[in-house]
Amino acid sequence: MVGSLNLKSLNHKTIHMIKVYFECKSPKYAELAAVFTDWSTYDACMGVLMKECRNNGFDIVTESVVDSVTTKELDKLITDIV
DSSP states (O other): OBOOOOGGGGTTOEEEEEEEEEEETTTTEEEEEEEESSHHHHHHHHHHHHHHHHHTTOOEEEEEEEEEEEHHHHHHHHHHHO
């Protein structure tokens, strides 16, 4: 899931990033599912994330926060997801 963030307009500034994973309990496995740059968008998408998680055979949605990432790094990560 990729949002509509316009990275070019940020001119490679440093921002925080929320990485969302779909995880299986057994066997232990996690897959990067989405990336967000703000909590309000992440929270608004949680229902859809939970549904997609289960529809794709995963058990739970988890997240990790990277406090300092350049927009260039974020752009590469989003490109890798798509």
